[in-house]
Amino acid sequence: MFGLVEEAIILEDDCIPDPSFFWFCQELLERYRDDGRVMQIIGENTHGYKSPEYSYFFSCYSFYCGWATWRRAWQLYDGSLKLWPELRKTSWLKDLLQSERATKYWETIFDLIYNGFNSWGWAWSFACFANRGLSVNSNYNLITNIGFGSEAAHTTWEVDEIANLPTESVGFPLKHPPSVERDFRAEHIIDKHRLSGRKYFHGLRNRAIDSLKNQEHEEAVRLFEQCISFRPDLLGLLYGKAVALGKSGKQAEAIATLNHLLSRVPRHRKANLLLQTLENPFFESQLANQTVSLQDLILEEQDFGCSIPKSVFLESPTKSNQLLIWGMDGRSANSMSNLIKNYTDKFSVNFPGSSLQNPEIPIFKIGDRVKMIVVIKNPIASNIMFLLRQMNGCYSELSEGQIEGLDWKKLCVNLVNSDPLCAIKWLDDKLKNDLQFDAYSSPFSILGWKTYLRQNHHVLILQDEISPSEKERIVSMFLGVESLRWGDESDEMQVVSVMKNMKLPDKYLEACLNSKFTRHFFTASQIEKIYLLFTGG
Known part of the structure; x- marks a missing residue:
């Protein structure tokens, strides 16, 4: 591959x-293209560390x-690890990793690779170590690995705490560290x-499970406590400890452990069942066959009633119940506002308006914690919506026949004489200033x-042109609510009818379609379709 790129x-x-x-990746490939200290850019973050x-x-x-990565870095790759025998005789690896446990871990791996075990990934790690190369690590998990199971090439086990972890989006512009230096805490x-x-942890956890199977209940409690001390973020371990405590006859401690788990994961099915058992006076006999x-120690989606939130494993982000909706025209933003209000009371929904409605209303103060949806539309359609709104506020009542009977020449003149970038300027100003x-x-x-993600604001920008079913899916996912059902698009069809009757001059089309906004938020093929719609192509 790197012979070509x-x-x-x-x-x-x-x-x-x-x-x-x-x-x-694109931004950082360019930024560190000529910096030999940086050998890799990594998208996954399954350990939870974030630069503050x-x-x-x-x-x-x-x-x-x-x-x-870059060709310059990959040229340092050596799958045979020919340098390893000599380096193994030195303190090179221990000096690099500054950890006895980590040194022994990697010595075992590099011995395997040198003796013929096939793993290009571990060999790549050796190349990075040997050349003192650094990797760029994202604060957010940008990759989810779904390849765990019996049909996988390597990760053939079904259960793993890093399998299928949810992805997050990194915010732009990126905030770059001022220097290229190892983060030892990370x-x-x-x-x-x-x-x-x-x-080490997997070995400890397996020993705890085996001790429970072998009726060594006190030892199981001790080992589960060690597991929890080592990885307190893995809440499922509390279930194992509660079972071990219950089988040891320590009813009160087991109940307290379960209550701790259920305070974080209230819908944990097995924990709730075990709690009912422990509250029974004859709990010891009922626990005799409990394994x-x-x-059982890995939290699953049914424990939450939804996809597993990463905040369970990592530091919880600040939550908000305030939702603001902006739109380049009143219809799209208002219909979305009404839809969400009808389907969930999870948010305080505010529809402060659009470029066409009360544009001077202050939206919120910087520092407020909010979710926000911005509905964008191609500027010609937004301007037509404004034109229809001027028709005594009853454009949604116009029939197709009434639309056909309108004075299109006069309407076109009114549209062309207005500022073609009015809606765009409004949106740009709101995003920049608010x-x-x-x-x-x-x-x-x-x-x-x-x-x-911007300061305390979580923002979704989406095109009004995408299909209703796709809007339902995206907005539901963004808000974390059950599937929404979009209403009919009758007034949207009316706009299409208006468009077909409009023959706009090239100068007006060029001002709208060649704008910075349109070329940023719409693809070339979308822009071409809009152009053809108004030119009869």
Whole structure:
């Protein structure tokens, strides 16, 4: 591959990226293209560490589910590890990793590779270590690995705490560290959660399960407590400890442990059943055949009644119940506002208006915690909506026959004489001044929607042109609610009818379709279709 290109973004076939993964890699491939200290850009974050100040951090560790690199770095790869025998005789690896456990972990791996075990990923880690190379690590998990199970090439086990973790979106513009330096605190957490610590933890957890099977209840309690002390973020371990306590006859302690678990995961089915058992005076006999499997210790979707929130495993983000909806025309934003109000009371829904309604209403103060939906539309359609709104506010009542009978020449003159960029200017001003971010700083998604994180604001921008079913899916996912059902699009069809009657001059079309807004938020093929619609092509 690197015989053909200078740099590449690489995905394993069982990994699914968040769309922002590609923009993250693209920007950083360019930024560190000529910096020999940086050998890799990593999209996955399954350990939970986040830089407190910047969008990413540097470490000596490599991961390979979704990543990017350069030809200059890959040229240092040596699958045979020919340098290993000599380096093994020195303190090189211990000096690099500064951990006895980590050193022994990697010595075992490099011995395997040198003696013929086939793993290009581990060999790549050796190349990065040997050349003191660093990787860029995202604060957010941009990759989910769905390749766990009996049919997988390597990860053939069904249950794993890093399998199918949800993805997140990284916000732009990226906040870059001022210097290229290893983050040793990050490396400690990565090693603990994913590397040598993961191996140690899995061994400890397996011993706890085996002790319970062998009726060594006190030993099982001790081992589960060690597991929890090592990985307090894995809440499912509390279930194993509660079973061990119950089988040891320690009813009160078992109940307290379950209550702790249920305070974080109220719908944990097995924990609720076990709690009922423990509250029975004859609980000891009922627990006689109780066992714990690895599956029991991994939280699953049914424990939450929805997809597993990453905040259960990592630090919980600040939540908000305030929702604001902006739109370039009143119809799209107002219909979405009414839809959400009808389907959920989870949010306080505010529809402060659009470029066509009360444009001076202050939306919110910087520092407020809000979710926000911005509905964008091609500017010609937005301007037509404004034109129809001027018809005594009853455009939605017009029949197709009435539309055909309108004075189109006069309406076209009125439209062309108005500012073609009015709605665009309004939206740009609101995003810049109220939200304080530049929506043009990173490419928009070809899917027609994209999410952003800005200070305390979680923002969804989506095209009004995408299908109702897709809108339902995206908005439901963004709000974390049950599936919404979009209403009919009769007034949208009316706009299409108006468009077919409009023959707009090229100068007006060019002002709208060649604007920075249109070329950023719409693809070339979408723009071409809009142009043909108004030129009769």
